[in-house]
Amino acid sequence: MTLIELVTQEAAPERRKILVAAGVSGVANTIVMGLVNQITQTDAAETSARTFVMFGLAVAIYVVGARNIYHRMTTVLESALHRVKTRIVAKVEQADMEKLERIGTAEIYDRITDNVAVVSESAGRLAFFLQSVCIIVASTLYLASLSLPAFCAISLLIVGGFMLYAGKNREIGEYFHRAALTRITFFNQLTDLLQGSKEVKFNRRRGRELREDLVQTSAILRDDTKRANALLDDNFIFAACILFAALGTIVFLMPLQIEIAAKTQQMLIAGVLFAWGPLSGCMGGIPAYIRSNVALSAIDDLERRLDGALEAGRGAEAHDPWGGRLTKAIEVDQLEYTYASDDGREAFRIGPISLTLQAGETIFIVGGNGSGKSTFLKNLTGLYRPELGALIVDGTPVTEVNVAAYRELFSAIYSDFHLFSKLYGVPAVDGEKVRALLEQMHLQKKTAFEKDRFTRRDLSTGQRKRLAMIVTLLEDRPICVFDEWAADQDPEFRRHFYEELLPALKRRGKTVLAVSHDDRYFHCADRVVTLEYGKVRSVEPGSACGVPPAPGNDLRRSDG
Ligand SMILES: Nc1ncnc2c1ncn2[C@@H]1O[C@H](COP(=O)(O)OP(=O)(O)OP(=O)(O)O)[C@@H](O)[C@H]1O
Numbered sequence: 001m002t003l004i005e006l007v008t009q010e011a012a013p014e015r016r017k018i019l020v021a022a023g024v025s026g027v028a029n030t031i032v033m034g035l036v037n038q039i040t041q042t043d044a045a046e047t048s049a050r051t052f053v054m055f056g057l058a059v060a061i062y063v064v065g066a067r068n069i070y071h072r073m074t075t076v077l078e079s080a081l082h083r084v085k086t087r088i089v090a091k092v093e094q095a096d097m098e099k100l101e102r103i104g105t106a107e108i109y110d111r112i113t114d115n116v117a118v119v120s121e122s123a124g125r126l127a128f129f130l131q132s133v134c135i136i137v138a139s140t141l142y143l144a145s146l147s148l149p150a151f152c153a154i155s156l157l158i159v160g161g162f163m164l165y166a167g168k169n170r171e172i173g174e175y176f177h178r179a180a181l182t183r184i185t186f187f188n189q190l191t192d193l194l195q196g197s198k199e200v201k202f203n204r205r206r207g208r209e210l211r212e213d214l215v216q217t218s219a220i221l222r223d224d225t226k227r228a229n230a231l232l233d234d235n236f237i238f239a240a241c242i243l244f245a246a247l248g249t250i251v252f253l254m255p256l257q258i259e260i261a262a263k264t265q266q267m268l269i270a271g272v273l274f275a276w277g278p279l280s281g282c283m284g285g286i287p288a289y290i291r292s293n294v295a296l297s298a299i300d301d302l303e304r305r306l307d308g309a310l311e312a313g314r315g316a317e318a319h320d321p322w323g324g325r326l327t328k329a330i331e332v333d334q335l336e337y338t339y340a341s342d343d344g345r346e347a348f349r350i351g352p353i354s355l356t357l358q359a360g361e362t363i364f365i366v367g368g369n370g371s372g373k374s375t376f377l378k379n380l381t382g383l384y385r386p387e388l389g390a391l392i393v394d395g396t397p398v399t400e401v402n403v404a405a406y407r408e409l410f411s412a413i414y415s416d417f418h419l420f421s422k423l424y425g426v427p428a429v430d431g432e433k434v435r436a437l438l439e440q441m442h443l444q445k446k447t448a449f450e451k452d453r454f455t456r457r458d459l460s461t462g463q464r465k466r467l468a469m470i471v472t473l474l475e476d477r478p479i480c481v482f483d484e485w486a487a488d489q490d491p492e493f494r495r496h497f498y499e500e501l502l503p504a505l506k507r508r509g510k511t512v513l514a515v516s517h518d519d520r521y522f523h524c525a526d527r528v529v530t531l532e533y534g535k536v537r538s539v540e541p542g543s544a545c546g547v548p549p550a551p552g553n554d555l556r557r558s559d560g
Pocket residue numbers: 101339340347348367368369370371372373374375376
């Protein structure tokens with residue numbers, strides 16, 4: 001989509017008003033020129049009060065029209081960009097997690113911040129452009145009223161020159177497009193430098209190599225932008241030559257071909273010079289226009305990819321066969337999943353896995369690094385869609401239309417969990433309950449709960465995990481998933497997790513799935529499922545720390 005298309009679409013209801021405002025201000029501007037031209041050709045004493053009033057009126061009309069078009073254009077463009085951002089945010093929210101992971105964050109950040117800013121800045125220029133086109137049209141008509149041959153010659157020059165000028169712009173657009181892609185690489189490398197600052201401090205060679213890569217990417221950016229701008233400069237100089245050609249035609253060529261009065265010649269020159277301001281303004285605005293078009297096409301491209309990443313069953317949240325409860329079991333039936341491979345090499349796969357997770361059970365998932373524990377959990381919790389096999393929950397298969405409701409049976413803390421700035425998605429939070437949980441997690445001196453948010457989140461890794469645990473307990477879902485939660489806890493809290501927290505959850509009827517490497521606590525599970533190379537190697541019974549199943553396995557949400 002180009003900038004013009006975006007504005008035309010967005011401004012459909014206002015289009016007439018904008019064009020009228022542009023036309024009125026353009027004509028008023030030309031009248032000013034005509035009057036000035038007329039006055040300069042007459043005796044000062046002959047300048048009437050009527051001409052003066054007309055002059056003042058034309059200036060006033062110009063001011064009103066110009067303000068109108070500038071303000072409307074800004075409103076139209078900002079509304080369009082707001083809509084684009086809102087659409088992208090919704091698509092990101094509704095995207096399939098795995099496909100979103102492949103798009104990556106750098107591109108989304110760049111499109112929604114830098115590219116949107118580039119388009120936003122072009123509002124004023126576009127208003128100027130529209131107004132200038134009207135001035136140029138009105139000025140050329142004025143020239144036509146002075147001399148028809150001059151009008152024809154100048155029109156031909158302007159149209160021909162503009163076509164040559166526009167031809168060059170395609171090449172310039174390609175440079176800007178390449179620069180946009182390089183900017184994403186630069187962003188990724190800069191993220192490496194910022195997030196890996198500790199690792200860089202411990203290894204000067206690493207820092208040097210990373211810096212060299214950054215400098216190289218920046219140099220590519222510089223060269224592409226320099227080349228694009230050099231072409232733009234040449235184009236601008238070429239546009240200036242059109243003016244000289246027009247003046248040369250009036251001064252040298254026309255007197256050779258036709259009879260032209262000196263007075264008309266002077267007025268024609270004044271007319272061309274007057275039109276030159278808007279014309280060069282238009283030409284000068286073309287770089288911003290090209291940049292905006294490149295930015296909009298990049299935004300379009302991202303939106304298309306996000307469309308392809310949208311979850312198949314989105315909008316089906318209302319279909320909830322479970323009503324927020326798990327009463328019997330989750331049956332994992334011959335589940336298989338393979339990561340997409342970009343380089344043609346065989347990607348990691350899990351399965352076929354068949355397993356029945358009884359409601360109210362505490363199950364530990366164990367296995368070596370890379371054995372597929374997290375991948376299995378992402379499939380089990382509905383974050384990834386299994387390639388083959390099925391998940392059957394209380395007798396109902398998980399499908400595209402109910403997967404959103406299925407995911408809401410879970411509260412999960414993965415090892416790359418995120419702590420939100422606010423307690424989003426947890427309705428009616430009881431402050432007293434949060435304070436009690438903060439004490440239970442020994443965080444009461446570290447952070448507090450005020451206005452739906454924790455006052456501090458800059459805690460140690462173990463403390464942040466405890467805060468995430470508080471959020472999980474507040475969510476109060478029937479199934480809890482902990483991916484190596486205890487790994488960053490001190491021995492006392494590790495014991496607390498296995499011997500107190502998990503049994504307490506079990507007593508409340510929760511089903512718990514915990515990834516663990518702590519074999520000294522394996523007895524705290526009902527069953528220990530060991531994965532190896534993406535398959536179930538064994539399922540061993542445990543003693544669940546002696547906690548019997550919750551009576552009747554009634555897993556209604558408890559009040560805590
Ligand atoms: N996004 C991904 N794309 C491709 N392959 C992946 C992706 N995430 C993980 N893998 C691969 O899947 C395999 C299993 O990873 P997974 O995270 O499930 O293992 P894990 O058992 O949880 O390991 P750990 O104990 O180290 O956390 C790994 O070999 C990894 O390379």
